[in-house]
Amino acid sequence: MKNFKIFISQYIKGVVSGIYGWILAVFCLCLFSCEKMLEVETPSNQIGKDKVFVDVQTANAALAGLYAGLRDNSPLSGEALGPFLGVYTDDLDSYALTDTNGVLALYHNQQTDTNSTVYSIWSTAYQHIYAANAIIEGVRASALPAEDKNRIEGEALLIRSILLFYLQQIFGASAYPISTDYTVNQSLSRVEAGEVLTRLETDLSRCIQLLSDGYRDVERIFPNRKVAELMLAKVYMLEQKWSHAEGILKTITASPLYSFQNDLAQVFQKNSGHILWQLKPAGPGDPTKEAMLYYFSAAAPTNYALSENLIGAFSSGDLRKQSWMVPVTVNGKTWYRAGKYKNTVNNDTEDSVVFRLEEVYLLLAETLAQQNKTGEALQHINPVKQRAGLSPLASVSKEMLLDEILLENRREFFTEMGHRFLDLKRNGRLGDLQDVKPGWKAFHSLWPVPQKDLLLNPNLKPQNNGY
Template sequence: MKKIICSILAVLSLSATSCKKFLTENDPNNVTLGSYFKTENDFNLAVNGAYNQLRGLYNNKSAWTMGEMRSDNAHYDYKSSDQAVATVNRYAVADFLDDKYNNQTPPKWNAAYNAISAVNVIVDHINDIKLSDASRNAILGQVKFIRALAYFDLVRFYGGVPIYDHAPLGREQTYIPRSTAQQVYDLIIADATDAVAKLAAPTFPQTGRATKGAALTLLGDVYLTLKKYDLAEAALKQVTTMGYSLYQNYGDAFQLSNKNGLESVFEIQFNSGLATPQANTDASIYNFLPRMVNTTVVTGVNFNSVTTVGGYNTPTQDLIDAYEAGDQRLDASIAIAEGTFNGTDDFTATAVKSSVNYTPAPGKVGRPFPKKFLHTHTIGNQTNDNWPVYRYSEVLLLLAESLNQQGKTGEALPYLNAVRERAFGDALHDITTADKTNLQAVLLKERRVELAFENKRWLDLVRTGNAITVMNAFGVKQKAQYSYLRPGSYNVTQDRLLFPIPNAEVLLNDKLTQNPGY
């Protein structure tokens, strides 16, 4: 919000004009929002800028710290000599010891509001010039989708938040209280519904821009979260008619050659070939590897991740054990860096091994890492991977869940089993239960292994009412295994299901209230 306010003040100062009437000439070097949008291309550039903000929302460190490390899917490599503020704060999020001063959770809030701010400028100025109906719909459909996506992230992680559906132009419009969660969801549904109406169905290969299929998937996800299962079913069934399909092999969904392909519903775009590579590349895999002086054995590129980015989002044994025998997703999702840790908890890799039935070689240890984001690249800490937000397999699982929750368990099974048949390579592992409760448990586990490391697990645990029970039990195992964990860690209560509103925002805006427990 601080960035929003600074931007607003800048706009206001740029817009200030002299009261002397004879000074009527516009300064060509003084560009204001009111004078910027002159052509359709100006709007298209602004839309690109709104998409760019999603990188910070879905693929920065707070995204996987809050979405995966907060859950039973991932942990971290503890380094006793590294007690830097960012490191300690990231550990705290994973261990449920974070507070309102934590510096690892505000970036998600900031990124979401940056995206919302970028969208609102476009919405407010869409009538500045005459556009064809097709162009206007394409622009508005995309940005309404982006804004709905941003608010959906905010409301699930923070609860009710301030709603800005237009760019605020003064203090009274800027410093506003939190809306209720339901009010936020109402805006999300309105935006996503408008996006569905305005966007075109996908064509393949896709461009990476939002489509009607992406908007319907978002809408179905929202309705499922709100337990409006019939509406979720209606939205998601439309997506199944739009030409999406599963690749034959699970790992193919993450190959660079399949970006925006048949299984992609919406993904965050990265391209290491652009002129400013550092600003347009994904570096997630380097965050997920152990701290190493030289990453060549694992990545093929020499990079020192000891003091920079490594040691996080480490797959837990609990997750590895969740994969059934014969599930090809385990080998495609998780690999083992084999080697040794030194006295300062840094790692030297000597080989990369499969995670299936892994046993370390004598004198070696195996450190698992998310393999699905490791692909060929040439510059350390800069890769060409896109980040998946929605894949078609998730559409099928969301649809199966919405059907099962309505008691249509038999109708749900084909959608679930389509995902499992791809995972196992046959129909021998199909689920046949006719019990609604049993199938719901199966679906939650299926989402865990299908969508591992895609920042879904924590939200799934909260959405299904399993977070407190699952994470407290997981914490008992964690504390038995890791002596460095503090006694108060993994004390998961109702208050811990939301993250704190960033303290800086509360100090800046006295109308904001903090979440309980913080």
């Protein structure tokens, strides 16, 4: 309990910095019964860490708190990776009047190690990794039924793995905390990027063993085994283990849980059978964060608008341009806003999609193309193209097919989970941004490690090249 009391003290004092000072509030404050993801009776105030995992209700409530945190303030929130990596690449333009949060610096590729947006991605990821570790430790030491222990540990470990995956992609070498021991975490060194992937292989394989295919909510707001399989396939692709990734991705496309959504208007409807995982808005009727973030009408944008470069990637007959982009004309000038999410009030049909089946299709097409199985790859890119009203691809070379898959990823996933950055990086194509981003340099493939945490823990050095 000594280390736990240290965390409590720091939490009360408001010391919240990166991977060092954050405490899972559910262990020291009340568990929030207002969270609608799980209907649980509120336990007594001041519940202790050793009491949380005595029964399934309180353990589930701790897990629900983690999901609420992901939704409200994390890299997976609809206000984070989508817009931040969108302006960093070439999908979004920023129209912010001031740069109080560092987004304009990202837009101009002029970020430094004191950039507040860079710090927010780093620090909130590690906050939730700590929370996941607290749940993993608690449930492992508990006497809960084996089925519940497996599920809770599996979900928490999966969340930790997803966050570490994005940290590895954005920052490269990253700290890899696996416990809540402050004496260990305060002096962690960064693990080399390749080793992070190796560790993720192990952790995601463990998730696959622990989790089942079944969803525990009809809205799919809790990830299942197939989400873990998708993440493992992504890791394999970064390691260029194409056949490994192919095998896993095919288990997802073959699953009866999912069906390709042929109606473009239904893609972001929460009850669609092509969704793997999504995050539920905070309260009944609340819009998704994306619906509000990208919305502007009858006035020039003051936040984000779709870039001309992105708009130029669509043909006039692409139904996604008609359905997912909204033109706004003011004084003769036209901007386009992202319109994937339609409900800004009284929302009861949309959740924030994290992963959907189209990503599996295009990743599978890519792995097949990389293995020169171009004919089979066409079977997975063409359904996405044809749903958008485009002609299917015929026989093409491997290089042309990989170019088309990269372009199709851009058309399909703009403003979603930083896809453009991740897809370019995986394909070794981030250098393409030099043609449209005057400030882009080769070292911008990574963000700087925040100065604040480098000062707290010199073991995180060296700083990434260029910063």
